[in-house]
Amino acid sequence: MRPVSRLPQTIKQLLASGKATSFTTITGHIRSIRRQKQVTFALIDDGSCAEGLQAVLKNCSDSLTFGTAVRLNGKLIPSRGPGQDIELLVDSAEVVGPCDPSTYPLQAHSGNTTEFLRSNLHLRLRTQLMQQTMRLRADLxxxxxxxxxxxxxxYCHTPIITGIDAEGGGESFRVEEGKEFFGAPAHLTVSSQLHLEAFQAALGRVYTLSPCFRAERSMTGRHLAEFWMLEAEWTSSSLDELCGFVEDMLKHAIGDTLDHAWPRVTFHDAIKILEASQQSFAFPPHPSQPLQSEHEKYLAEVHFKGPVFVINYPKAMxxxxxxxxxxxxxVACFDLLVPRVGELIGGSVREEREDALRRNMLQAGLISEGDMAENAYSSYLSLRQHGSLPHMGFGMGFERLLVWIGAEKGLVETGSVREAVGMPRWKGRMGIRHNTQLDSTEWISLLKRLC
Amino acid sequence: MRPVSRLPQTIKQLLASGKATSFTTITGHIRSIRRQKQVTFALIDDGSCAEGLQAVLKNCSDSLTFGTAVRLNGKLIPSRGPGQDIELLVDSAEVVGPCDPSTYPLQAHSGNTTEFLRSNLHLRLRTQLMQQTMRLRADLxxxxxxxxxxxxxxYCHTPIITGIDAEGGGESFRVEEGKEFFGAPAHLTVSSQLHLEAFQAALGRVYTLSPCFRAERSMTGRHLAEFWMLEAEWTSSSLDELCGFVEDMLKHAIGDTLDHAWPRVTFHDAIKILEASQQSFAFPPHPSQPLQSEHEKYLAEVHFKGPVFVINYPKAMxxxxxxxxxxxxxVACFDLLVPRVGELIGGSVREEREDALRRNMLQAGLISEGDMAENAYSSYLSLRQHGSLPHMGFGMGFERLLVWIGAEKGLVETGSVREAVGMPRWKGRMGIRHNTQLDSTEWISLLKRLC
Structure with a gap:
């Protein structure tokens, strides 16, 4: 293997190495600047870490303001202040990208509202919340x-454009109209699972982290029209192994802060817990009704005070x-419920028996007797006709993981999936900057804050 | 960090450990079976590696045929045959997924044509070509x-649904019609670059491996309607650093088989080479005309016999x-040309100066004087107005990398990007199984081969 690239070191790498004697060049934004009589301190942000690097300037031009992009040459010396081992004693400073304080939105409206930032996605990324969230996202x-x-x-790249509406939920987006390009109606995938099962039947253990799309009309902090989903499938049929694997994977990803065994309860027992809770729910819990978001959060936040697997849901749900x-x-399935989010992961053993699967599909109205050859699901059934492997898998909304872990680890509190992805899309909202396309009520509320 | 998962070992892991004394269970497909009087040899494929595991069965049911999914319990013993250190001496064998040889397409048509396999994507994945390609894809x-x-x-997740048509090429797919969902016309992204530049301006060094979509009507082995693109952007403005980094990255990914310095020629000199070549091209090379695919291949395959950077193209192209x-x-740009593919990567220093960028955009007709606030590109210009960082980057078609590297390393010869991704989409073709949606000429040619 060849060595890592010959790029200059980032501030993160410089801080990690801690060497205080070398000359270096740093290019980044001024995050804050403090002018004293003899000397000016500027905190330089190159995007690589939360800390930034303190730069000490003997002569400092007035053009060095918050948000300005600068290139600084100097020597790394031991820091005299607290917090960092090293700081940059600047020999020469060059403004590579000026930033007029009177027009820079992030400065003009310091303490910007969430909604203002959502309307300026390209600049929102420069806030510390978003920078930290994006780095955490990449690390996870x-x-x-x-x-x-x-x-x-x-790792498998599953298709985004598909003829299948995975669960028949009808929330998919159409790509173009009619049959002009693909020769068949095309949709954006709502889940990679069915395709991933075809990969599984060839490669044994497979996963994908892939964009999924749902024409969700609900405007909660748990839903996006475009989101990323981690999905995995592998040869096995043990629900116990499935839950254990998911637990191991997440504990590996987030470290040991949650290192106790996560409880597992059946759906039936979960309902009993809810019924016994004396909590006043908007939807009374009932064994014939699915768990509502309020139920899921109660179980994870109040009752179990941490992640909990609810297993063996009624088939009909x-x-x-x-x-x-x-x-x-x-059915042999689980939902992993976590605080702040509710359902984080859902998974199950898959029905690998052709006859049982066909009965389920008939019942769900996805196929009808006799139309198999033409049906979009025929390949899914075909996998069961030719050397069907017992298999199982799960899907995890990646933004929901960020909402949970960001808060759990005390790193970032996004609160909503809309702050867990760089450029979120939801009903009525798309694009980097779409002030002009806000709903009228949002417009008015935004204008009130700005004026 | 917690240990790796507690899943049973795959065949790849068993072969790597080489331990020959443990009892184990393997679930996979029968890739080949050879019956002798006393004993039967079956090659078991769990998808984890090209080798498979040889299983030795004393008693073997007739239902164990090519393609059948089996679960085998037995003991790993030193192999008496050549090729593998260990083999599985089977205690008990169970058919978990039968496979009728008379209806299994992969067996009924052994030596299946490329076109037949493309029409059965879900089973195509079980061919060794596709399995190896998918594993190579994941490794790269x-x-x-x-x-x-x-x-x-x-790593940044850039948006798939966007209001921007990146280069104004007009080859984007529309998502739905009208303004009903997002409040603005929505397209599938043709490139993540412009959005990635917003991430770059916040995080310094960023990349994405993301699906891109082009309504390509050309049917060559270099084009797909849905493909994956690796894109990276970082703070710097040195074309030399840009080419060097791309070279280091690829050499790291593919090992040392190509470990000499890759040549760099200017577009101007490349044209001179072509003109002097005595080659008869369909399109005569000319300094005022872009390089054609035939030119790119000649330069990489015949003249330089390996990867070559062509730099500093005319601005107008x-x-x-x-x-x-x-x-x-x-302009300060490069195309990396490689054998079998032609252009593998394109990249450039980005125009970070607002005035110059604005002139270019006016000239390209992407903006007109006075409409800036409403324009889809306003945020792109906004990045230049507020602390613009000098930056540069590149984009690489991931399927093209597979076509080149697969052949270069002698691993898989896909020949076409259509075999470099599990479920390709191109004009007229989508879905796992679309026999019924072939063009009529393709239909006739397919039927002729099958009958």
């Missing part, structure tokens, strides 16, 4: 992918591809 | 991402965001 992706790779999983348990009433 | 992804992470780059060189005629 690396940690999870490393874990899966080391466990023998093969879950999609056609989940494998029936021997009781005939429930 | 890991190697490149490790290199970028170690070099201080932050390249998009608006590339930074002008001091000569006023050329």
């Amino acid at each position: 992706k690396s940690a999870i992918e490393s874990f899966l790779n080391a466990s023998g999983f093969v 879950k999609p056609f591809y989940m494998r029936a348990n021997d009781d005939g009433e429930t | 992804k890991s190697a490149i991402e490790s290199f970028l992470n170690a070099s201080g780059f932050v 390249k998009p608006f965001y590339m930074r002008a060189n001091d000569d006023g005629e050329t």
